[in-house]
Amino acid sequence: MTFWNDPINFLAEWLRGVFMGWGMAASPANAVTDIIGIVVMILFSMGIAILLVWVERKVVARFQDRLGPNRIGPYGLFQPFADIVKLIIKEDITPDGADKLVFNMAPVISLASVILIWAVVPLASKIYGVDLNVAVLYLVAVGSFGTLSVIMAGWASNNKYALIGAFRMVATMISYEIPMVVALLIPTIIAGTMSVKGITQAQSGIWFVILSPLGLLLFLICAIAELGRSPFDLNEAESEIVAGFHIEYTGMKFGLFYAGELLHAFTFGGFMAVFFFGGYGGFFGLEKLSAFTWLSNPFIQLVVFLIKALIGYWVIMWVKYSMPRIRIDHMLLFNWKFLTPLAFVLLMMTALVDKLLAPTNFYVLGMFLSNVLFAWIVIEILRAYSKRERSVTVEPAEPVAQAAHH
Amino acid sequence: MSIPLSWYLVLSAALFSIGLFGVLARKNAVAILLGIELMLNAVNINLVAFWRYGSTASLAGQVFAIIVFAVAAAEVAVGLALIISVYRRRTTVIADELDLLKW
Amino acid sequence: MQNQWLYIGLFLVIGVIVPIVPLLASRFLAPHKPNPIKQSTYECGIETVGESWVQFKSQYYIYALVFLVFDVETVFLFPWALALQKLAIFAVLEGILFILILLAGLTFAWRKGLLEWA
């Protein structure tokens, strides 16, 4: 074991040795090492969040044909630090009539719920917090704390806009959680495990995006909705309710919500990579070839994972900055009348095809073609539906005048 | 696992009693349902503890806990729907004031 | 197994402490000069009217209700999905029956006009 093929365990062993050298017993030394590991992991995620502030601002600027931050540091890279300093020294206002304890707890829970996800993120085959055998469900469970923090913030602010924003956000989050869970069930079925590391390893041959492209689409849409980002950003429709549930939050408390959202978006990008694009793994088993064994080096894997996660994050940003906002009723109807039935039918189809074709040679082809066929059917149904809708909306030109008599 | 089964059972009994108190003493119907939730959780602690301390090969305890989850969800859904329906008609959720049905 | 959860627990504790640190820093570094205007509820400069905890549209509640039922059922599918590869085809169909019952509920809610934002 050297630093280069197993950095975390190498450093942990070294630290443990140091602590034992100071006369510590074995189990406290282990505990302290673990705690240091956790702190490093969390600080790493926070470092990413800080970097994301810059990425987000720079990318949105480019989308809108602006320059973005470019004053502090090269390419404005140190802008986030200036932002943090500003947020910390800004006066923190608690509105009158706010429920103080709940008001102060909400941003902490919001960020903590995102940080908790990082306990299971497989950054590389040997760089991860813990390989939980129920990790997929863990993601869903941790997400419910995010929902809770939103409703706490909206309720405690003593502000109508905040409450309305919170209700919209919570309605979106809980509605889209159903197809999200289904989208998570699909990799679980294909890989036969709920451990994210196991799912990554199951993709060493072929990425799940080929086996279930519709699952990926489902996951992406639900991830955007869970994040409350455009086109699902009803929660903070600036023109109506200013900022939604965090309207009354100032200074660092707002900063925590903001950091949480950015980190959450990146984390979703990361999990998109884990569930559908082979996670830290190389490309279609490339690392098994003797010329590419260097791909299974943990540092390379870490870089590969971060690049894939960034691409996922970029797609989420791309959608955010090029889509208009959808009305709340349309958004909820889209989920309950389209996405949820689609998700369940897709789940049934995946389970059946997986079961029937797994022993045969046509597995990959069958899975892919069944997805294509299913997508085609859905598109045809949608086309027929929209044709009918259009024929309905053209008609009322005359009856309107008649209706006025009643 | 150095915790004896009795700890779990006593904790669960205490939780059950607190829930019972909530059900009996609260005025607000929503609060009464909160008490029922506590009681259901007490039951679930027992079920899971008995699974763990009995034979782990038989999954009856876990399966029953899952059924209790489903029952709790069903109870909350119907119970709260009833409360809201009553609230719409009578604009009150105080259980003592819902005394229209006397016979 | 247990150690994994201990690890998650530690992660939880530290994950809560990390957001609190900047809040505390802000408490010591930021000015604190409250006044009634500053602390009033912000509604775009217009003075706030009536209670802030307004009664909201009950449709949100209906969605939450449908969500509750669906959430419970989809979560129960996880053990089935996990064991799927080694299940007999009959058992797979059992799971599919479970999903179909779920979809029947959705169809009911749909037919009843419950999903409409009316």
Place this chain on the structure above:
Amino acid sequence: MTPDQFIFLLCAALIIASAIMVVTSKNLVHSALWLVATLFGVAILYALLQAAFLALVQVVVYIGAIAILFIFAVMLTRRELRDKGPQLNQNWGLSAVMAVFTFGGLFYILSSWSGFSAKAVEIPVGTDPLRMLGYALVSPDAYVLPFEVASILLLAALVGAVYIATASKK
């Protein structure tokens, strides 16, 4: 005291304290939030009992769905909970006595049972309770019937709740 016991006691203190807050808090939203704390404590207990799946289901179902529904319901029926007057009815003293007696009775019955202070057996290495649960839930000679019945129960609850919630609109 072993670390396990320490965690258990912390967790038990959290559960009991927040459960008491649930039944005594004047503000119902606070009650619901305290319920979240209680439920979270119970989830930790499940993790301690090595029922990882149930611990997570507890969080997803109770905190993610049931608690949210409770908060929604409280806000929908807010007119009455402007925290005026006591939240306990006049029989609360009697109720407290009954609760204490229930606890005493349960404690007495349990402590006279022979298995009261049983120790846990180690889960055999190599078994995966979660996967076993997956088989058990859908295999015909195990629990497939309760599983499907639970689904039908939830369907019935959905139908009933929806009917009740919409009937009063007209």
